[in-house]
């Protein structure tokens with residue numbers, strides 16, 4: 092009798108995401124370009140890796156047992172991944188989120204079994220009502236709880252050092268010359284780059300930052316410049332504080348991309364490569380276009396770009412024509428390029 096070939100549950104599908112060659116998008120750019128497509132994780136983003144890794148480290152250290160509680164402050168990809176891993180491993184998952192989070196996101200987290208505390212967005216970070224303070228209080232009050240604290244948790248870096256880095260090294264047969272990755276908490280780029288540079292210190296590591304974020308300037312000057320901070324639309328990329336989960340020394344340079352260019356690029360990735368990816372994947376690809384304009388790449392280069400998540404989370408944003416229209420993102424396009432309205 093043939094054996095049944097099945098995964099025990101979705102956890103074993105985390106990581107080992109495919110590296111996919113980019114063809115039409117990079118046709119006119121010297122070098123070979125490959126995307127590490129993290130939307131193939133079961134929770135549809137790279138955050139599955141840190142959720143699983145950080146929870147398993149806590150298990151190994153005896154900090155948590157089944158029935159205990161995982162706590163974090165995010166309505167984004169990390170929240171979804173933590174909720175998913177918690178269900179499969181038998182933990183309670185509490186997420187303190189800002190009242191700015193969309194109803195869709197909150198519903199999605201609840202669907203995945205998380206208890207969601209919606210905290211006022213307009214209060215200062217140190218106000219007891221803020222989602223940071225609520226998470227900290229719940230952590231103190233709940234015995235056997237783990238506070239993930241992804242922006243300030245070294246295990247965030249370690250998760251990518253242990254998985255994303257070695258996978259890319261193997262998948263490129265050690266030929267990688269450049270790594271291009273978005274920086275939010277900085278865990279992805281720092282952990283991946285740390286592993287890759289240990290194999291070959293000549294690999295160039297480029298972080299993608301947003302206009303409205305402090306990361307690039309901090310990298311260049313060592314100072315947090317508050318004038319760099321203003322609202323922007325890309326979610327998950329850039330920051331208004333300096334996360335300790337970013338290893339600035341391992342990153343060679345940052346470049347900034349705009350909301351508008353990144354949104355258009357995400358749509359271009361879909362139609363040119365058939366890959367339905369998130370807003371920050373558009374940002375990373377836009378970064379490659381800008382680097383090419385500076386003459387960064389040569390014919391022998393092997394460039395890996397990380398696409399952090401799946402496009403389905405952005406249906407009411409960059410993949411909605413009316414949202415693009417509201418942002419004024421269609422204004423710059425020629426009449427002929429405007430989307431055709433089918434009535």
Ligand code: PMP
Nearest residue numbers: 274275276277278279327371399
């Ligand atoms: N893209 C998206 C969509 C994200 O949610 C995140 C995480 N904030 C990032 C990129 C950046 O990843 P990291 O936090 O590891 O820097």
